Amino acid sequence: MKIFLVGGAVRDKLRGVLPKDNDWVVVGATWDAMLKLGYKPVHSGQEAKDIPVFLHPETKEEYALARCEKRTGSGHAGFAFDISPTITLMDDLSRRDLTINAMALPFAEEKLGELIDPYNGKADLEHHILRHVSPTFIEDPLRLVRVARFAACLGFQVAPETMVLMKQMVAEKKVCELSSEQIWKELERALMGAYPENFFDVLKQCGADSILIPDMDISDSSIKALQRAANHKDSAYVRFAVLMHNQSQNEISAFCKQFNIPNQYRDLALLTSKHLAQFRRVPELNAGELLDLLTNIGAFHNKERFDNCLRIFELCTQDPSSIEQVRNVFQAAKSINTKELASNYIGHEINRKIKVLRIEAIQQCLKSPDDRHLVVFNI
Incomplete structure (x- = not known):
């Protein structure tokens, strides 16, 4: 059994930012082996089998079994996973959305080892580029909105070849599979980014804005005011109100109802x-x-x-x-x-x-x- 630090934690460490959470991947282990070691499954029932994520018995950090995925249906959840102990780290990294999220650091003897970077994520990180890992990027429509959110949070540019795939996802109506809750979750996180205007710019570039937020007429003054709020690190509630300040009462109410946005x-x-x-x-x-x-x-x-x-x-x-x-x-x-x-x-x-x-x-x-x-x- 081998353990690796992966995803956003590695990305943030390379950026010199303290990770909010550490995400770990376990290679060569089974469900039963994790339970015997004292790990507790995060989910229950069939969901626990589909998403094999465990909490460490002491640190309570999340450890996931390495897995591969295969498209079996529509939507973000339309995947089947292979979590056999023969799945390698490279198999696991290959399913990730962006190169900057497909890096790993081995963990052994209580310390981290050398960077594993099969898709040149470090170079993209240094050049502020959001680039997809593989053509399977197009299979998950949520990835399009995540790219927009990363642009808002990191201030990075979308690679031209990735934008091509995003436009294809829009043309094929794949983004229509996303739920209102998924869209709001990404928008909420984007609002708290340092560059929230990028979220709307990216959606507009790929044409997803007219599908995902068709009734949201965002003015230049709203975007500029939102960026001022971000520069001053104002709360998410303030940022959302600033974004919506040119909308009518009916438009705000309808938008909040559509996306089930919290009352506050x-x-x-x-x-x-x-x-x-x-x-x-x-x-x-x-x-x-x-x-x-x-x-x-x-x-x-x-x-x-x-x-x-x-x-x-x-x-x-x-x-x-x-x-x-x-x-x-x-x-x-x-x-x-x-x-x-x-x-x-x-x-x-x-x-x-x-x-x-x-x-x-x-x-x-x-x-x-x-x-x-x-x-x-x-x-």
Whole structure:
């Protein structure tokens, strides 16, 4: 039995990046042998036999039996695997998607050995190239979206011959086999890449965008704002809302429903899309309208939502002066002692009085810059 570190862990080590996870391949072992050594299968039932991945008894890292695959049906899951102990490391590496993911490091006596690189993945890594391992690349449509995601995360270029295969996959409608969940999973990871605009560029180059995300009309301003968010390492929720900020409420809702996108993404995107036009008018708004904006974006009850909204507005408009004004009037409005009012008024009178006093505080803030700074300072 021989053990090898493979895939993304090797790629990241060569890039000088700490791998998030270590993936191992075991050559010359059987299912029963792994169980006897204390390894626990990750999956159960038939899935465990089809995907022979085990957790190390101590490190809990994933160890997979070396395998070959053969196309047996449509879709990403339409493969049969051969996991016999006669399968070699080269057999296993040959089934991988990209050369940069088809490298291995032998592990013996508690240390890693010399790089095994049958497809010149290291050279492609150094030249920032995404290149397929073999013509079987075309058999799995998910690989097309993964290439786009790697372009977003690594900033690499797609090799011309790989782009040819990707265009063929589109022409043959293979990408239609992908589920909405698979597409969203790759998009979500691409959004958190350093170069998220590359994801959409690659899909557009190969023609997959019109099939995978046909109703997503992405403007240049959205892409530029998304890249600014990536440059500042903003959260995935902020990045998604920025991407969707030019979409209508109905378009955002439909897109999120189609791809079963989590509510936290949807809600923030809807909120900021709804109130972005109002934010663009901040210099023209009166005190009452500014209070409405603050209330609508959760300023008084949800600080995280409020901060996220302002961050998205700033990324989309590049208007720091309006951001500063909103924060200043918020500090003025927040200075009102609502607890004291609650002890002096009852029912709806409390809310009415709070609103009146907050508007007065905002008016004072807008009237005199000097007084505004004093209000902020005293808080």
